[in-house]
Amino acid sequence: MTKVPEIFASLVFDDRTMRERLPKQTYKALKQTIREDKPLDINVANIVANAMKDWAIENGCTHYTHWFQPMTGVTAEKHDSFINPTDDGTVIMEFSGKELIKGEPDASSFPSGGIRATFEARGYTTWDPTSYAFIKDGSLCIPTAFCSYTGDVLDKKTPLLRSMEAINREALRVLRALGDNTTTKVTTTVGPEQEYFLIDKAMFDSRKDLTYTGRTLYGARAPKGQELEDHYFGKIKDSVSGFMKDLDVELWKLGIYAKTKHNEVAPAQHELAPIFTTSNLATDHNQLTMEMMKRIANRHGMECLLHEKPFAGVNGSGKHNNWSIGTVDGVNFLNPGKEPINNKIFLLFLSAVIKAVDENQDLLRISAASAGNDHRLGANEAPPAIVSMFIGSDLEEVLESLAYGTDYEGEHRELLETGVTVLPDFKKDTSDRNRTSPFAFTGNKFEFRMLGSNDNIACPNIMINTMVAESLSQFADILEKAEDKDTALIDIVKDTYRKHKRIIFNGNNYAPEWVKEAEARGLLNLRTTPEALSHYCDPKNVALFKKHKIYSELELHARSEILLENYSKTINIEALTMIDMARKDIIPAVSKYVKELVETVSSKRAVSADITCELEIELAAKLSKLQLCFSKRIDKLDSLLLQAGDIKGVQELANFYGEEVFPAMQEARIPADEMEMSMDASYWPYASYGQMLYSVK
Numbered sequence: 104m105t106k107v108p109e110i111f112a113s114l115v116f117d118d119r120t121m122r123e124r125l126p127k128q129t130y131k132a133l134k135q136t137i138r139e140d141k142p143l144d145i146n147v148a149n150i151v152a153n154a155m156k157d158w159a160i161e162n163g164c165t166h167y168t169h170w171f172q173p174m175t176g177v178t179a180e181k182h183d184s185f186i187n188p189t190d191d192g193t194v195i196m197e198f199s200g201k202e203l204i205k206g207e208p209d210a211s212s213f214p215s216g217g218i219r220a221t222f223e224a225r226g227y228t229t230w231d232p233t234s235y236a237f238i239k240d241g242s243l244c245i246p247t248a249f250c251s252y253t254g255d256v257l258d259k260k261t262p263l264l265r266s267m268e269a270i271n272r273e274a275l276r277v278l279r280a281l282g283d284n285t286t287t288k289v290t291t292t293v294g295p296e297q298e299y300f301l302i303d304k305a306m307f308d309s310r311k312d313l314t315y316t317g318r319t320l321y322g323a324r325a326p327k328g329q330e331l332e333d334h335y336f337g338k339i340k341d342s343v344s345g346f347m348k349d350l351d352v353e354l355w356k357l358g359i360y361a362k363t364k365h366n367e368v369a370p371a372q373h374e375l376a377p378i379f380t381t382s383n384l385a386t387d388h389n390q391l392t393m394e395m396m397k398r399i400a401n402r403h404g405m406e407c408l409l410h411e412k413p414f415a416g417v418n419g420s421g422k423h424n425n426w427s428i429g430t431v432d433g434v435n436f437l438n439p440g441k442e443p444i445n446n447k448i449f450l451l452f453l454s455a456v457i458k459a460v461d462e463n464q465d466l467l468r469i470s471a472a473s474a475g476n477d478h479r480l481g482a483n484e485a486p487p488a489i490v491s492m493f494i495g496s497d498l499e500e501v502l503e504s505l506a507y508g509t510d511y512e513g514e515h516r517e518l519l520e521t522g523v524t525v526l527p528d529f530k531k532d533t534s535d536r537n538r539t540s541p542f543a544f545t546g547n548k549f550e551f552r553m554l555g556s557n558d559n560i561a562c563p564n565i566m567i568n569t570m571v572a573e574s575l576s577q578f579a580d581i582l583e584k585a586e587d588k589d590t591a592l593i594d595i596v597k598d599t600y601r602k603h604k605r606i607i608f609n610g611n612n613y614a615p616e617w618v619k620e621a622e623a624r625g626l627l628n629l630r631t632t633p634e635a636l637s638h639y640c641d642p643k644n645v646a647l648f649k650k651h652k653i654y655s656e657l658e659l660h661a662r663s664e665i666l667l668e669n670y671s672k673t674i675n676i677e678a679l680t681m682i683d684m685a686r687k688d689i690i691p692a693v694s695k696y697v698k699e700l701v702e703t704v705s706s707k708r709a710v711s712a713d714i715t716c717e718l719e720i721e722l723a724a725k726l727s728k729l730q731l732c733f734s735k736r737i738d739k740l741d742s743l744l745l746q747a748g749d750i751k752g753v754q755e756l757a758n759f760y761g762e763e764v765f766p767a768m769q770e771a772r773i774p775a776d777e778m779e780m781s782m783d784a785s786y787w788p789y790a791s792y793g794q795m796l797y798s799v800k
């Protein structure tokens with residue numbers, strides 16, 4: 104039996120371990136640094152480093168690594184052992200404060216979007232003491248931020264921490280203006296729900312497309328997909344359950360609050376949700392969760408697919424970013440309480456989010472933009488590329504009544520129905536929870552649902568924190584000057600609702616009519632990644648990020664460039680893989696099968712001229728025709744890739760990949776899938792959709 108409280112965070116140098124192992128003074132100094140976001144004193148760092156090293160060695164470590172999140176989207180680590188040679192030829196195990204605080208990985212091999220010229224390859228990592236060190240695979244991992252030598256950010260963590268500082272600063276201004284002198288720190292919390300697929304490892308290995316690109320580039324539909332809706336919340340299969348149990352234990356050891364697990368809509372698709380925590384910890388934990396999922400799946404002879412669209416025709420995978428804001432002591436400003444209409448703090452923070460989302464639709468869309476996620480957004484399985492908000496009919500009524508003086512009937516309705524005289528609790532929402540909304544209020548938090556399963560959640564949270572910080576900053580400007588704070592606050596709420604009401608849509612976001620309606624409302628519809636990214640460096644965004652000290656203009660341009668390049672590279676790799684599979688595997692396989700058919704005809708004829716050979720001849724003719732069509736489409740794809748080589752400019756190149764290369768890939772796939780359906784399975788070089796989706800028992 105696993106004793107969860109005993110193993111929980113056993114691999115984390117967390118507060119409890121620090122208190123146990125650090126001298127009182129050091130512990131106090133470190134805590135102060137963490138609380139006040141101050142740089143760490145080297146003397147303190149030396150003592151902490153030594154204690155960490157002893158603890159790590161006791162737990163079987165030989166190495167340490169600075170663990171960081173460069174712009175590649177995955178985490179990076181470079182392991183150094185603790186050994187230090189002595190005069191007598193032996194070694195001692197050492198780890199200094201300097202090594203704890205700062206690392207100097209060669210930055211030249213990480214994407215920098217042109218920030219760091221290759222002659223200045225130095226970059227450095229600095230410990231983020233707000234995220235605890237932990238043990239993974241025999242190494243002490245130190246969560247760090249990654250910057251270029253000149254101080255420009257090269258990672259996703261630094262801007263996230265900056266955005267948390269910004270929202271804390273602006274929220275405190277608002278609270279102070281309203282007379283709150285006790286709250287010391289405001290923080291944002293996140294709970295990311297993670298979707299994934301599990302398939303048999305050998306089948307995964309047999310497919311170049313899955314191995315190189317994470318998704319199937321070919322594959323005829325299986326006779327049974329998700330149409331019976333029998334997988335969602337269904338009984339979990341034994342081997343999947345074994346995987347989930349192992350995963351829970353490993354995550355718990357890392358101090359990750361793994362909480363909910365269930366089957367998702369598509370066959371072989373599942374979900375894991377942790378209990379929420381602060382944004383930066385949630386980000387670290389989600390990165391670790393994804394890594395652990397892959398590793399533990401392998402242990403169980405399976406492969407975990409985190410791609411947004413591993414299989415055509417069945418749902419892809421996303422991630423829901425549940426977000427809220429409150430005090431470090433746990434007061435949630437987005438909790439409406441029993442009477443939201445009288446809950447001023449709630450109304451003010453709700454307004455801040457409404458204003459932020461309406462004014463920054465582009466940034467939210469950008470934060471979920473990737474080649475993989477383009478397969479999902481707007482495809483009737485995930486929210487559309489149009490950003491809108493769901494707040495539920497009760498809250499809408501509250502805001503309507505404030506803004507336009509209409510009657511608020513929420514309470515009466517309940518009273519009439521139940522005849523109870525006490526005030527009923529505010530119901531989370533009166534309509535069914537809207538699953539189609541990209542940005543939904545779900546009781547006491549907002550759920551941003553556009554993310555792809557593979558995304559690092561730092562990006563959307565940088566956006567949300569920064570844009571809400573901006574709303575709060577504008578509110579604070581008003582409140583600080585106002586004589587009558589209460590009236591000023593209500594005026595802000597009214598004014599915000601009147602101005603930004605268009606962003607609120609409680610209906611079905613998957614309906615085709617919504618696209619038209621959204622256009623009439625003037626909402627953005629940025630269908631593809633290149634289209635979305637073309638707005639990243641708009642003057643409004645440059646000004647926003649500059650004002651809150653998240654990104655300089657240079658850093659913003661760099662980010663946009665990296666994302667565009669990443670998009671083009673992803674599609675390029677996919678196209679090359681398609682060509683490779685076509686020429687090396689599929690076309691030869693079809694030839695072999697056609698040959699077999701033709702030989703069958705000759706052997707039949709040799710026996711007797713009366714045996715009919717119609718089937719073989721027709722099939723051979725059909726396959727040969729499809730094969731030729733396929734080969735031509737592959738040639739066309741090949742020539743498009745050559746053309747791409749001549750295109751200058753990252754935006755232009757991404758546009759070309761999106762508008763020319765991607766459709767050519769879709770075209771090429773059609774005859775291939777048709778051939779797969781017409782052929783003897785033993786001749787087809789890859790595991791089929793049916794085999795993969797139902798491979799795990």
Ligand code: ADP
Nearest residue numbers: 292293294295376377378379425426427547548
């Ligand atoms: P679902 O959306 O599937 O119905 P839940 O409503 O149970 O799931 O919660 C989803 C996630 O929201 C969980 O990770 C949960 O911890 C998180 N969550 C709950 N409250 C907050 C909050 N105040 N801030 C951030 N995340 C939260």
Ligand code: MG
Nearest residue numbers: 296423425550
């Ligand atoms: Mg959810």
